[in-house]
Amino acid sequence: MDRQVQFIIILLTVFIVFSFSRGNCADSKRCEESIFLEQKAAIEEDVDLKEKMLSRAVELCPSNVFALNNYAVIKEKNGEIKLAGDLYRKAIDIDPNFAIAYAGFGDIRSKQGRYWEAASAYQIFLKLLEEERKNDDPLNLVQYAPIYQSKLENALTNANVSGIATSDVIIKSLSIVSSTESVRKTRGISVVARAKPNINLKILFDSGSSELKQYSMMQIAEIANALKSKSLVNNSVLIEGHTDNLGSDQFNLNLSNKRAKKVKSLLISLGIDESRLNTQGCGESKPIASNEIEKGRALNRRVTIVNYGPEPVSETE
Numbered sequence: 001m002d003r004q005v006q007f008i009i010i011l012l013t014v015f016i017v018f019s020f021s022r023g024n025c026a027d028s029k030r031c032e033e034s035i036f037l038e039q040k041a042a043i044e045e046d047v048d049l050k051e052k053m054l055s056r057a058v059e060l061c062p063s064n065v066f067a068l069n070n071y072a073v074i075k076e077k078n079g080e081i082k083l084a085g086d087l088y089r090k091a092i093d094i095d096p097n098f099a100i101a102y103a104g105f106g107d108i109r110s111k112q113g114r115y116w117e118a119a120s121a122y123q124i125f126l127k128l129l130e131e132e133r134k135n136d137d138p139l140n141l142v143q144y145a146p147i148y149q150s151k152l153e154n155a156l157t158n159a160n161v162s163g164i165a166t167s168d169v170i171i172k173s174l175s176i177v178s179s180t181e182s183v184r185k186t187r188g189i190s191v192v193a194r195a196k197p198n199i200n201l202k203i204l205f206d207s208g209s210s211e212l213k214q215y216s217m218m219q220i221a222e223i224a225n226a227l228k229s230k231s232l233v234n235n236s237v238l239i240e241g242h243t244d245n246l247g248s249d250q251f252n253l254n255l256s257n258k259r260a261k262k263v264k265s266l267l268i269s270l271g272i273d274e275s276r277l278n279t280q281g282c283g284e285s286k287p288i289a290s291n292e293i294e295k296g297r298a299l300n301r302r303v304t305i306v307n308y309g310p311e312p313v314s315e316t317e
Helices: 004-017 028-043 047-060 065-077 079-092 099-111 115-136 142-162 165-173 213-225 249-269 294-300
Strands: 181-186 189-193 196-202 236-241 279-280 303-309
Touching: 028 047, 028 065, 047 065, 065 079, 065 099, 079 099, 099 115, 099 142, 115 142, 115 196, 115 294, 142 294, 165 196, 165 213, 165 303, 213 249, 236 249, 249 279, 249 303
Parallel strands: 236 279
Antiparallel strands: 181 189, 196 303, 236 303
């Protein structure tokens, strides 16, 4: 298609595109210009100019999730991994149903070796593709399903091999503040976007028991080091225990409670003040992956640390 014709089409469609949800923006004229620049950047062949257009689009309307995502893609290609991850995350925070950003965010976390987070992002992306199919897939995303199913499986495998999160990773994850808090359920998978920063950790226990495997003491030590850091030393945390769906609901709830309390007791033994720690057993109620396959069940058997900041946190939350 001739570039001039493409440009005319963009002009004609800007007003239609703007009627769809791309985030709320107080200044509609700035957002109109932002969408126009994002659309123009899509057909721009000069990479430097494309990047400048998307940067300006984000500046004009920070809630333009398409501009955020496409700008993140360029930054990822340029090797600016952290910035790309921040842009993808911002797009997700603005619109938790914006499927394509989860794919990019998962790729970033895989490159950073944060495989549990990558697997979670891929899982959400694949679930949201089911909704795209129902809506006739306007962005043509369904074609990527086999690719990201493979990426999910690789992330799950790597998570089971390289599951130790360092204190630096824990500090960074618990210092990130999200602007949304919602729970959606899609065919048995709960997708939680929390207002409080949190991190999922692989802490291994003996089967059906609250006794830790020796290997997992390294992870407990990293959590303790993070909680002693300047960034988190004054903060309280909630320790959530989670299980897969094998066994009865009540058994899993009791087991997750015992495991969360075990992590708490070990952190206390490593010098963390008991008043900063509380626990909650969630059983099988908050899966982040499919319980239909073993790799998914392994992802669901986890401990989540939630940062409540200086405010107290009770076990009933």
